[in-house]
Amino acid sequence: MPIPVLRSVHVHPVKALRGFTPAEAEVQPWGLAGDRRWTVVDAAGKVVTQRQHARLALAAAGLLPDGGVTLSAPGREPLTVEVPHPSATIPVDVFGTVVEAVPADPAADAWFSAYLDSEVRLVHMDDPARRRPVDPDYALPGETVSFADGYPLLVTTTSSLDALNSLIAQGDHADEGPLPMDRFRPNVVVDGTAPWAEDGWRRLSIGEVTFRVARSCGRCVVTTTDQQTAERGKEPLRTLARHRKDGSRLIFGQNLVPEGRGVVKVGDEVRILD
Numbered sequence: 001m002p003i004p005v006l007r008s009v010h011v012h013p014v015k016a017l018r019g020f021t022p023a024e025a026e027v028q029p030w031g032l033a034g035d036r037r038w039t040v041v042d043a044a045g046k047v048v049t050q051r052q053h054a055r056l057a058l059a060a061a062g063l064l065p066d067g068g069v070t071l072s073a074p075g076r077e078p079l080t081v082e083v084p085h086p087s088a089t090i091p092v093d094v095f096g097t098v099v100e101a102v103p104a105d106p107a108a109d110a111w112f113s114a115y116l117d118s119e120v121r122l123v124h125m126d127d128p129a130r131r132r133p134v135d136p137d138y139a140l141p142g143e144t145v146s147f148a149d150g151y152p153l154l155v156t157t158t159s160s161l162d163a164l165n166s167l168i169a170q171g172d173h174a175d176e177g178p179l180p181m182d183r184f185r186p187n188v189v190v191d192g193t194a195p196w197a198e199d200g201w202r203r204l205s206i207g208e209v210t211f212r213v214a215r216s217c218g219r220c221v222v223t224t225t226d227q228q229t230a231e232r233g234k235e236p237l238r239t240l241a242r243h244r245k246d247g248s249r250l251i252f253g254q255n256l257v258p259e260g261r262g263v264v265k266v267g268d269e270v271r272i273l274d
Helices: 054-058 106-116 158-169 237-243
Strands: 005-009 024-028 038-042 060-063 069-073 076-081 090-094 097-103 120-124 153-157 188-191 203-206 209-218 249-258 262-265 270-272
Touching (some): 005 262, 054 106, 076 106, 153 158, 153 209, 158 188, 158 237, 158 249, 209 262, 237 249
Antiparallel strands (some): 005 188, 024 262, 038 120, 069 076, 090 097, 097 120, 153 249, 203 209, 209 249
8 A cells, every 4th residue: 555645735715715726735723824714604694605605616715925815706807805904803603603703895795795696795714713613522622713614624535536436437427427526625635545544544644744533524515516617416415325424424534633733745644643
């Protein structure tokens, strides 16, 4: 078996938007530097993702050195959004958990509202060290997370994607496969493991950083969304429901919590510690 290595790194500055794939990234306690520090919310303050608006898959966010973002989307002029100055926060509902966030410039609200044809706002997490704790059922005291779905990082493996695509090819919707890794929106992708080996991981290191595996990742309708066209299909949820079900959860990938800071680089050795 080859030595596992880090295949790719993925940073999504704005939750639900297309991100970018740097050669390396700084690992902070709440996730990769710049990852999901911004999110779109509706008029009631609830987080808006591709679950509600598949067109967000076609919008992209780049990261500026100071944490600001550049936005682009079909039919919209590009927009640069600076990190908002410290000011009064507003409550944001992240899947039932209320988090305080700082509103972005109104120009960003107008940009997203026009793109989605819906009244929405862009907000920024100013202090991830104290804004949003990780689910206490799977966290240690003091662990926090950005606007990611629930945990600081998500790891997937190329071998498990290959295995999943083989199963899809045998099913009723074989024409939808093979699926690319971007359907699963990971932060780090690992090469050189056996299929589904990550199910048994408890601790691992990537380069100089050690991580604890918090729990497997339950998947949603976002995985059925083509990230290039925003069209939805049946896969991979149909196949995951047959082969990768844990109670009511359909599983692909593992959620990670960093045990320290450092930098991860493409090509880094991945060591399974427990």
